[in-house]
Amino acid sequence: xxxxxxxxxxxxxxxxxxxxxxxxxxxxxxxxxxxxxxxxxxxxxxxxxxxxxxxxxxxxxxxxxxxxxxxxxxxxxxxxxxxxxxxxxxxxxxxxxxxxxxxxxxxxxxxxxxxxxxxxxxxxxxxxxxxxxxxxxxxxxxxxxxxxxxxxxxxxxxxxxxxxxxxxxxxxxxxxxxxxxxxxxxxxxxxxxxxxxxxxxxxxxxxxxxxxxxxxxxxxxxxxxxxxxxxxxxxxxxxxxxxxxxxxxxxxxxxxxxxxxxxxxxxxxxxxxxxxxxxxxxxxxxxxxxxxxxxxxxxxxxxxxxxxxxxxxxxxxxxxxxxxxxxxxxxxxxxxxxxxxxxxxxxxxxxxxxxxxxxxxxxxxxxxxxxxxxxxxxxxxxxxxxxxxxxxxxxxxxxxxxxxxxxxxxxxxxxxxxxxxxxxxxxxxxxxxxxxxxxxxxxxxxxx
Numbered sequence: 491x492x493x494x495x496x497x498x499x500x501x502x503x504x505x506x507x508x509x510x511x512x513x514x515x516x517x518x519x520x521x522x523x524x525x526x527x528x529x530x531x532x533x534x535x536x537x538x539x540x541x542x543x544x545x546x547x548x549x550x551x552x553x554x555x556x557x558x559x560x561x562x563x564x565x566x567x568x569x570x571x572x573x574x575x576x577x578x579x580x581x582x583x584x585x586x587x588x589x590x591x592x593x594x595x596x597x598x599x600x601x602x603x604x605x606x607x608x609x610x611x612x613x614x615x616x617x618x619x620x621x622x623x624x625x626x627x628x629x630x631x632x633x634x635x636x637x638x639x640x641x642x643x644x645x646x647x648x649x650x651x652x653x654x655x656x657x658x659x660x661x662x663x664x665x666x667x668x669x670x671x672x673x674x675x676x677x678x679x680x681x682x683x684x685x686x687x688x689x690x691x692x693x694x695x696x697x698x699x700x701x702x703x704x705x706x707x708x709x710x711x712x713x714x715x716x717x718x719x720x721x722x723x724x725x726x727x728x729x730x731x732x733x734x735x736x737x738x739x740x741x742x743x744x745x746x747x748x749x750x751x752x753x754x755x756x757x758x759x760x761x762x763x764x765x766x767x768x769x770x771x772x773x774x775x776x777x778x779x780x781x782x783x784x785x786x787x788x789x790x791x792x793x794x795x796x797x798x799x800x801x802x803x804x805x806x807x808x809x810x811x812x813x814x815x816x817x818x819x820x821x822x823x824x825x826x827x828x829x830x831x832x833x834x835x836x837x838x839x840x841x842x843x844x845x846x847x848x849x850x851x852x853x854x855x856x857x858x859x860x861x862x863x864x865x866x867x868x869x870x871x872x873x874x875x876x877x878x879x880x881x882x883x884x885x886x887x888x889x890x891x892x893x894x895x896x897x898x899x900x901x902x903x904x905x906x907x908x909x910x911x912x913x914x915x916x917x918x919x920x921x922x923x924x925x926x927x928x929x930x931x932x933x934x935x936x937x938x
Contacts, residue, residue: 531663542568559588570602613645669701690723706740731761826857827918864889
């Protein structure tokens with residue numbers, strides 16, 4: 491009698507473990523499908539992998555269970571969606587030998603096979619497999635099928651179909667993926683259509699940051715329009731504020747200070763998140779510093795920002811560099827070398843073109859007979875494209891015997907011709923950074 495009870499207990503325990511394993515796997519599948527529906531593809535893949543592992547554990551421990559077909563289906567579809575297609579297709583082949591599956595199970599298996607056909611480089615077959623399920627009554631399966639069908643359509647050269655399928659898929663991650671592919675082959679129009687058609691529906695704009703920034707490099711107007719659409723969409727206020735910061739960064743890169751400030755102001759007005767506010771204040775401070783014309787003006791602007799965002803590493807670093815620039819600008823060495831170095835620091839370590847240009851031109855004003863004067867003129871010219879020709883002409887007319895004039899004339903010269911100036915600059919740099927205070931950390935900023 492005791493043996494019989496022990497056997498029953500063992501059977502009950504095994505059954506419980508079996509059901510728990512399948513229950514957990516099904517829960518992970520639901521999590522994966524929810525993440526996929528929301529466009530969180532990386533989260534979905536992680537959940538599918540875990541679901542496949544749990545289903546495989548059940549199959550290994552209970553290979554003769556009458557519910558083995560459930561475990562095989564879970565393992566096959568989850569493995570396929572996670573990208574483990576060889577294993578997934580083998581499990582689905584084993585599952586097909588078990589009768590009694592309902593229509594939804596067959597649909598899930600077909601969509602999983604279609605996803606693997608895309609991954610295995612058979613987009614035409616994949617499209618044929620997936621097409622019947624794009625309009626399926628089960629929204630989750632329909633959207634997953636549409637996402638993989640979009641990839642298959644693009645791989646077969648059907649751009650319009652791919653764009654329409656991407657719309658039906660409703661995946662932020664897919665939008666980013668397809669837009670990146672379009673931009674990689676120079677198809678800006680297709681990338682713009684893909685990103686623009688769902689911008690208002692994005693919940694995770696961070697998934698499209700990369701292609702949006704790529705688009706901004708070739709067509710900033712289109713990228714800004716997409717950002718504008720997103721601002722009235724479904725993303726959270728914090729996510730929309732973060733997107734404004736991204737847009738401001740590419741406006742800065744293009745030299746459009748006004749647009750950058752507008753994006754930053756919008757971000758501040760949209761979210762009070764401490765990290766975001768500190769970041770934006772820091773960025774605005776750096777923008778203020780970069781547009782200053784004198785060292786004192788740059789220092790004053792920086793101090794105002796530090797009062798609002800004390801303790802930020804970036805502002806502390808800029809303060810260090812500005813103090814070094816001030817020391818260099820106020821050092822009188824008779825050659826203008828220190829002043830020239832101040833211009834280099836402003837240009838290279840701070841990214842302040844107006845300040846750098848003013849310092850370079852100050853070299854020519856205070857030390858017009860220095861051998862560094864024509865070098866300073868050319869440095870100023872590189873920062874002023876619209877006046878570059880004027881400064882180069884001045885080098886040719888005022889310093890015709892300098893090696894820099896010879897370079898402009900295309901005349902031959904040796905590297906030794908400019909070595910004397912470089913030696914003077916290195917000596918001035920060594921003197922300026924010899925004092926061991928916090929400004930000396932910026933010594934590594936100058937490349938000879």
